Structure formats: C-alpha cells, structure tokens
Amino acid sequence: MEQAQRSREKTTPGAGFGPPTLKRLTTRTRYAVQQTSRVALYKLHYEAMRRMNLRLAKDLPQSETPVPDGPVPGPRRMLEDIAQLFAQDLKSVEAGHYPMPRDGTMTPRALLATSLAFFRDVPKVARRRAEDAHQEVNEDREGFAGSLPRYYRQNFHFQTDGWLSEESARIYDFQVDVLFSGATGAMRRRALLPLSELVKRQDQRTIRYVDLACGTGGLLGPALSAFPRLKVIGVDLSEPYLGFARQRLRTPRASFVTAAAENLPFDDNSIDVISCVFLFHELPPKIRRLAFSEVARVLKPGGMFLFVDSLQTGDVPDYDGLLSLFPQLFHEPYYTSYLTEDFAAIGHDTGLRQVSAEPAFVSRVVRFVKDPDLTAAA
Numbered sequence: 362m363e364q365a366q367r368s369r370e371k372t373t374p375g376a377g378f379g380p381p382t383l384k385r386l387t388t389r390t391r392y393a394v395q396q397t398s399r400v401a402l403y404k405l406h407y408e409a410m411r412r413m414n415l416r417l418a419k420d421l422p423q424s425e426t427p428v429p430d431g432p433v434p435g436p437r438r439m440l441e442d443i444a445q446l447f448a449q450d451l452k453s454v455e456a457g458h459y460p461m462p463r464d465g466t467m468t469p470r471a472l473l474a475t476s477l478a479f480f481r482d483v484p485k486v487a488r489r490r491a492e493d494a495h496q497e498v499n500e501d502r503e504g505f506a507g508s509l510p511r512y513y514r515q516n517f518h519f520q521t522d523g524w525l526s527e528e529s530a531r532i533y534d535f536q537v538d539v540l541f542s543g544a545t546g547a548m549r550r551r552a553l554l555p556l557s558e559l560v561k562r563q564d565q566r567t568i569r570y571v572d573l574a575c576g577t578g579g580l581l582g583p584a585l586s587a588f589p590r591l592k593v594i595g596v597d598l599s600e601p602y603l604g605f606a607r608q609r610l611r612t613p614r615a616s617f618v619t620a621a622a623e624n625l626p627f628d629d630n631s632i633d634v635i636s637c638v639f640l641f642h643e644l645p646p647k648i649r650r651l652a653f654s655e656v657a658r659v660l661k662p663g664g665m666f667l668f669v670d671s672l673q674t675g676d677v678p679d680y681d682g683l684l685s686l687f688p689q690l691f692h693e694p695y696y697t698s699y700l701t702e703d704f705a706a707i708g709h710d711t712g713l714r715q716v717s718a719e720p721a722f723v724s725r726v727v728r729f730v731k732d733p734d735l736t737a738a739a
C-alpha cells in the first residue's frame with residue numbers, strides 16, 4: 362500500500378494527461394470549479410459543526426478526550442491527498458472511464474433544506490456521543506427493524522435512527538461528505554475503473570453487476586451514468602436507504618433487494634461483478650467472513666469483487682493516529698478490529714484472490730478475483 366501511495370505521490374494534477382486542448386482545458390476547469398466548491402462547502406459545514414459541538418459540550422456530560430494512537434495528518438497534508446485523489450479522478454474522466462461527475466449536485470433549495478436538516482441533527486448526535494447512547498435503534502423494534510440482525514440495530518456513528526429511517530437516509534450522504542471534505546464520490550468512483558475495463562471486453566448488457574450495501578445509491582448513480590446499457594442491482598439491509606436510492610435513480614436499469622451481505626439472494630456462480638463501499642468496517646469479524654464467503658459463492662469464476670472501505674493501520678502510516686480516533690469519536694463498534702483484519706487472507710480462504718490494493722485518500726481500494734483454484738481448496 363505504501364508503495365502505491367509513493368508512486369501516486371509522483372502524480373501531479375495534469376501530469377501525463379497530454380497537451381492541453383480547449384476541450385481538455387474546459388473539462389479541467391469545470392472539474393476544478395465543481396470539486397473545489399464542494400470541498401469549500403463541506404469544510405465550512407465541518408467547521409460550523411465543530412463550533413456548535415464546542416458550545417453544546419458545555420451543557421453535556423464530559424466525555425473522555427480522544428487520544429490518537431499514532432500520527433495524525435494535518436489539514437495541509439489531507440488537502441494534498443484530496444487533491445491527489447481528484448487528479449486521479451480527473452484523469453479517469455479524461456481517459457473516458459466515466460463522465461464528468463455530478464456528485465450529488467443539488468438545487469439551492471434542496472441544498473439549503475439538507476444543510477438545515479444536517480444542523481438540526483448535530484445536537485442529537487452530540488448528546489448521544491456525550492452519553493455514549495447507541496442502542497436507541499435496538500430499543501425501538503417496531504416494524505421491520507425487529508427482524509434485522511442484532512449487530513445491525515445500533516446507532517452507528519451515533520446517527521439518529523441508525524440506518525432505519527427516511528430522515529437518516531436523507532442526510533446520510535451530506536454527513537459523510539462533511540466527514541470526508543467532499544471527497545466521498547471520488548473515493549467511490551475508484552471502483553468504476555475495473556468495471557470500465559470489463560465493459561471494454563464484454564457487452565455491458567450481459568454483465569450481472571451488484572453493489573453490496575448500496576445505501577442511498579452513491580456508487581450506483583455514477584455506474585449507471587458511466588455505462589448506459591448496464592443493469593445494476595443494489596443490495597442493502599435498510600429499506601429506507603433502498604427507498605431513497607430507488608427515488609434518486611428512477612430507472613428500469615436499477616433494481617433493489619433488501620438482503621444481508623452474509624445471506625445473498627443469488628444463485629451460485631451467477632454474478633460477474635460485485636462492488637462494496639464502506640460496509641466491512643461496520644460488520645463484526647464473524648459476519649465479515651460470512652459476507653466474503655457469500656461473495657465468493659455467487660460470483661462467477663473469474664468474477665470481480667471491488668472493495669472500497671476505510672484505510673487500515675499501516676496502509677498509510679501517517680494516518681494511523683487519525684484512524685484510531687474514529688471509533689473514539691463515533692459509535693463504530695467493529696472498526697478497531699477492522700483496522701488490522703487481514704482481508705487478503707479472508708479472500709484467499711474463501712476463494713477470492715487479491716490482485717491489487719491501493720489507498721485513495723482515507724479509503725483503500727482492493728480488487729479481488731474469484732479464482733477457481735482457490736475455490737476448490739476453500
């Protein structure tokens with residue numbers, strides 16, 4: 362991973378993109394304006410949230426001050442890494458892997474409404490954090506929530522309603538972008554590259570593609586735009602999140618299934634590609650293994666598993682302390698064990714060979730292939 366990071370460090374925006382033409386200059390300008398304004402928007406929200414939290418803290422029970430276990434990158438280093446991620450993203454746009462991202466472009470009215478909803482939620486999250494309250498979702502077991510796995514029925518990140526309400530789905534993407542300074546979409550899109558390579562070799566209409574734990578459709582939207590004949594299947598345990606994705610994407614090319622990653626409703630050897638973004642750090646170790654086995658079972662031999670999730674300890678050592686802070690600040694009961702999980706080994710044991718792994722800002726992008734030789738041994 363570190364080597365991948367170092368080689369990426371040589372990438373300066375524009376390097377290797379060829380001589381600038383008017384079209385290219387226009388693309389770069391549009392990209393720069395769009396992404397810079399996103400970063401500014403979410404950084405402003407982050408700063409406002411931080412100040413709000415300081416004020417709220419005076420009236421809340423005092424919680425322990427988080428202590429990092431290792432180095433924490435400063436704001437400048439993080440901005441440099443975001444810029445590097447954007448340079449890669451732009452390069453992929455210019456190479457034709459996917460179109461210019463829209464990244465949740467909102468009307469001013471929708472933006473204002475989402476921003477207000479975000480700020481209305483800040484005091485509730487602060488109160489849960491101060492009281493270490495993360496079981497509200499479990500206490501309220503009316504309706505479909507009662508049938509969901511126990512590990513899932515928690516207020517992950519101390520968020521209101523956990524994964525279990527329309528309001529939570531409505532502000533989820535905004536909250537994540539505040540956390541990642543607007544770089545979430547660019548991290549997700551790293552998973553589109555292998556898909557774009559596959560589409561060059563295989564008629565997209567024949568590809569069976571699943572996004573596992575698709576949430577509100579943050580990756581499915583760009584995938585549908587990039588590959589106009591591809592059909593997609595979104596799988597998630599949250600009905601409200603799937604409902605939001607359905608509304609957002611509104612196309613007959615997208616279908617949605619409420620199901621658990623560890624019990625997939627697909628036949629053996631039936632899927633060409635599975636992507637999965639930001640799921641595995643939220644699963645208990647035992648469930649992670651079951652989910653890998655399920656992915657290996659349903660993929661066709663040679664099928665791809667595209668994994669995007671948080672960096673792990675040692676991927677980019679300068680970030681190790683920041684990673685250790687995350688579960689101290691947010692309710693992330695399985696994150697600490699995630700940090701040292703050996704996914705290459707889990708893949709190997711379940712029939713998935715890891716073929717590449719590289720960092721993308723605070724995420725790791727890993728490509729696995731279902732290897733019939735490993736499957737036979739698994």
Ligand SMILES: C[S@@+](CC[C@H](N)C(=O)[O-])C[C@H]1O[C@@H](n2cnc3c(N)ncnc32)[C@H](O)[C@@H]1O
Nearest residue numbers: 524574575576579597598599620621622638639
């Ligand atoms: C952090 S969100 C990531 C959502 C989306 N992939 C994204 O890029 O924003 C985690 C998602 O995983 C879903 N999830 C958690 N455990 C799951 C499981 N066992 N099976 C299926 N989905 C699960 C949640 O409902 C939620 O939508």
